[in-house]
Amino acid sequence: MELPEGYNFRRVKVTDHNEYLDVLRVLTTVGEINEAQFKELVDHWNSVEGIYYPQVITDTQGKVVATGCLVVERKAIHQCGKVGHIEDIAVCKLQQGKGLGLVLIQGLTAIAEKEGCYKVILDCSDHNVGFYNKCGYTHSGCEMVKRF
Amino acid sequence: MELPEGYNFRRVKVTDHNEYLDVLRVLTTVGEINEAQFKELVDHWNSVEGIYYPQVITDTQGKVVATGCLVVERKAIHQCGKVGHIEDIAVCKLQQGKGLGLVLIQGLTAIAEKEGCYKVILDCSDHNVGFYNKCGYTHSGCEMVKRF
Ligand SMILES: CC(=O)N[C@@H]1[C@@H](O)[C@H](O)[C@@H](COP(=O)(O)O)O[C@@H]1O
Ligand SMILES: CC(=O)N[C@@H]1[C@@H](O)[C@H](O)[C@@H](COP(=O)(O)O)O[C@@H]1O
Numbered sequence: 001m002e003l004p005e006g007y008n009f010r011r012v013k014v015t016d017h018n019e020y021l022d023v024l025r026v027l028t029t030v031g032e033i034n035e036a037q038f039k040e041l042v043d044h045w046n047s048v049e050g051i052y053y054p055q056v057i058t059d060t061q062g063k064v065v066a067t068g069c070l071v072v073e074r075k076a077i078h079q080c081g082k083v084g085h086i087e088d089i090a091v092c093k094l095q096q097g098k099g100l101g102l103v104l105i106q107g108l109t110a111i112a113e114k115e116g117c118y119k120v121i122l123d124c125s126d127h128n129v130g131f132y133n134k135c136g137y138t139h140s141g142c143e144m145v146k147r148f
Numbered sequence: 149m150e151l152p153e154g155y156n157f158r159r160v161k162v163t164d165h166n167e168y169l170d171v172l173r174v175l176t177t178v179g180e181i182n183e184a185q186f187k188e189l190v191d192h193w194n195s196v197e198g199i200y201y202p203q204v205i206t207d208t209q210g211k212v213v214a215t216g217c218l219v220v221e222r223k224a225i226h227q228c229g230k231v232g233h234i235e236d237i238a239v240c241k242l243q244q245g246k247g248l249g250l251v252l253i254q255g256l257t258a259i260a261e262k263e264g265c266y267k268v269i270l271d272c273s274d275h276n277v278g279f280y281n282k283c284g285y286t287h288s289g290c291e292m293v294k295r296f
Contacts, residue, residue, distance in 0.1 A: 024225055031227035041228050048196050052222075073219055074200075077172055077236060079179035080189050085233070088225060109294060119295040121271065123288075132292045140271075141291035144280045146257060147267040 001102045006060035009107045012067070014039045016056060019064035023056075027090040053111050057091075057100050065095040070108040072115055084112030084120035105135040149250045154208035157255045160215070162187045164204060167212035171204075175238040201259050205239075205248050214239040214248045218256040220263055232260030232268035253283040 003009060012020060017038045024030050033041075045052035050072060057066035071085040086108050091100050112120040123143040124132055151157060160168055165186045172178050181189075193200035198220060205214035219233040234256050239248050260268040271291040272280055 021224060028225050029227075030225050033224065033228055037228055038224070041222060041224060044222055048199065051196065051199070069223075071221055073233070073235070074189060074192055075217075075236060076169060076181065076186070076189060077176050077178050079177075080181055080185055085221070087221070088223060113296050117296065119293055121291055121293050123269065123271070123291055125289050129290055129292070135294075137292035137294045139290055140293040141273050142277055142287055143269055143271055143289035143291050144277070144285035145267055145269045145288040146283075146285045148261050148265065 001099050001106060003057065003100075003103050004060075004098060007065075007100075008058045008062075009055060009103065010058065012042060012045075012054040012056050014042045016064050020056065020067060023064055023067045023090050023092045024088065025090075026092060027088060050115065053108065055104070055107060055111075057104060059095070064092075066091040066100045066104050068104045068108050070111050070120075072112065072117060078118050081118040082116055084108070084115070084117040086112075086120060086122035089122075101131065102135055105132070105137075109136070149247050149254060151205065151248075151251050152208075152246060155213075155248075156206045156210075157203060157251065158206065160190060160193075160202040160204050160212075162190045164212050168204065168215060171212055171215045171238050171240045172236065173238075174241060175236060198263065201256065203252070203255060203259075205252060207243070212240075213243040214252050216252045216256050218259050218268075220260065220265060226266050229266040230264055232256070232263070232265040234260075234268055234270035237270075249279065250283055253280070253285075257284070 021030050045054050053070040056064045059065045068089045069087045073083045075081050169178050193202050201218040204212045207213045216237045217235045221231045223229050
């Protein structure tokens with residue numbers, strides 16, 4: 001799967017602020033995050049090397065139309081192995097149906113493989129299992145949650 | 149739930165090397181990890197502040213009998229919220245049935261709440277759902293995996 005002509009897959013920038021947050025609102029609650037707060041977060045992601053890979057897809061105008069983040073966790077198991085966690089996948093409503101979600105997952109999965117992860121995992125709702133199957137992912141367990 | 153008399157819940161130390169890895173072998177493949185490799189990993193966990201909380205339970209002799217790690221992820225969603233991930237829960241075979249798993253989950257969950265996480269999540273197999281229900285966790289989604 002490839003991106004449409006003129007679209008790009010790249011790391012998030014501080015200047016993506018409003019566009020980035022607007023796309024995420026498709027997924028869940030975002031709240032109000034001002035420029036300084038967003039900058040602080042992106043700076044944090046950038047400061048801890050090898051952990052966060054927050055990526056976006058931009059359209060022909062350079063506008064952010066999809067988001068996703070890979071978080072790389074270092075473990076003891078599997079010979080001091082690394083696990084990639086795919087998080088916060090969102091595609092803006094008007095751009096759905098163009099295969100951007102698939103390209104996003106492929107891109108984040110490729111980063112995980114390059115970084116030496118022995119596996120990548122993600123959590124999704126039942127109705128998204130089919131989409132992730134198409135991305136080459138298989139069901140492996142139950143997500144459990146406790147909210148505060 | 150409380151720990152048995154003389155047992156302790158604390159952060160992992162470099163000197164836990166063999167005991168820590170032996171407990172993890174209950175969970176999955178660990179492989180051979182020498183002292184220097186283990187030290188490098190623990191030093192890494194300690195160097196990135198506010199992300200890794202690798203904890204152990206020790207018995208009356210100070211021996212590591214259970215392991216578990218909380219990984220705190222910083223997100224944009226939920227007002228620049230944090231999510232805690234509980235990972236690598238293992239209780240050594242001879243110490244099972246004493247409620248150590250429950251204390252471990254409660255301890256890691258308490259760290260997540262103190263660190264300001266809006267939720268804690270973990271992935272488990274179907275047959276462990278009952279245990280995590282007893283810990284106050286509810287089923288929330290499907291874990292999907294791609295292995296390399
Ligand atoms: C693959 C993927 O994108 N999974 C996301 C997860 O990354 C995100 O953190 C969560 C937010 O849900 P919440 O608002 O209920 O915490 O939704 C989905 O599970
Ligand atoms: C709550 C808990 O402890 N979950 C663990 C997870 O943290 C660990 O990474 C995985 C290893 O499985 P693997 O050896 O198949 O990667 O097993 C379980 O899902």
